[in-house]
Amino acid sequence: MKDTTTSFLSNNINEALSYIFLVFLLMSIIVILFFYFSRKKIIQKEIEKKNLEINHQKELLRSVILTQEAERKRIAQDLHDDISSKLNVVSLNTHLLKTPNLSDDELQDITNNITDLTQKALENSRRIAHDLLPPVLEKFGLHAGIEELVVEFNSSKVVNVIYKNDLMFDIADIDKHLHVFRILQELLNNSVRHGKATEISIAFKSIDNQNTCIYSDNGIGFDSNSDSAQKGLGMKNIESRINFLNGTFSLNSSLNNGVKINFTF
Numbered sequence: 001m002k003d004t005t006t007s008f009l010s011n012n013i014n015e016a017l018s019y020i021f022l023v024f025l026l027m028s029i030i031v032i033l034f035f036y037f038s039r040k041k042i043i044q045k046e047i048e049k050k051n052l053e054i055n056h057q058k059e060l061l062r063s064v065i066l067t068q069e070a071e072r073k074r075i076a077q078d079l080h081d082d083i084s085s086k087l088n089v090v091s092l093n094t095h096l097l098k099t100p101n102l103s104d105d106e107l108q109d110i111t112n113n114i115t116d117l118t119q120k121a122l123e124n125s126r127r128i129a130h131d132l133l134p135p136v137l138e139k140f141g142l143h144a145g146i147e148e149l150v151v152e153f154n155s156s157k158v159v160n161v162i163y164k165n166d167l168m169f170d171i172a173d174i175d176k177h178l179h180v181f182r183i184l185q186e187l188l189n190n191s192v193r194h195g196k197a198t199e200i201s202i203a204f205k206s207i208d209n210q211n212t213c214i215y216s217d218n219g220i221g222f223d224s225n226s227d228s229a230q231k232g233l234g235m236k237n238i239e240s241r242i243n244f245l246n247g248t249f250s251l252n253s254s255l256n257n258g259v260k261i262n263f264t265f
Ligand SMILES: Nc1ncnc2c1ncn2[C@@H]1O[C@H](COP(=O)(O)OP(=O)(O)OP(=O)(O)O)[C@@H](O)[C@H]1O
Pocket: 190, 191, 192, 194, 195, 196, 217, 219, 220, 221, 222, 228, 229, 230, 231, 232, 233, 234, 235, 236, 259
């Protein structure tokens, strides 16, 4: 009798233990599956984020290449139209000088032509070089370069640009400063071209030990997420230049509220 009771009890315990083991096994499987799927989801999200970043970088690179090509085309056109064509005529005129029995008047005409055209070719080559790298920037640094840019914009009388600078720029950092200069050139062009701004402010300050540029205009503003704002190359180039400078960029604008931009470099 005692044996049957013991065996019954032991059977029950075994059964209970089996159930507990099964429940634990099931729970462990559920927990493992849960972690597996949530981890998979996290990794998938990370991959998606990385893909977005890569696509964005690709887009930036594309705009840099497109701008470079456009710039090359413009320089080629400038060289062709403003230099080569003039030197061509200079060359024709110099050959004319070899013509025998030229009268004094003819000689005068030809030499005047040559002086005139070489003078123009010289001026044009200076303008092309100036566009590529403003000499004032190279000789006197960013501050003087921006002052000159501001004077050029203000001379149009369409817009009043106010420029303040609390920073000291080291001429050795000219490569970096050329990026800052090009960013401001693009921002000013956009404010006048798209924003129809009449007042623009540029201020350089040190904020939290960071060289910061605070830029604003009183133009019509825009929605930076709109399709039309995504089409241009200017803002994308600004972003790549900011990347080169290891800086940050923030833009605040809405329709009819002008544009406010802060960037660090
Ligand atoms: N200061 C501004 N005021 C109003 N709209 C602006 C301003 N800056 C940019 N935008 C808007 O953002 C768009 C994108 O500017 P972005 O400089 O990238 O291109 P773009 O000026 O149209 O062409 P690109 O610079 O390539 O010649 C502009 O077309 C314009 O609609």
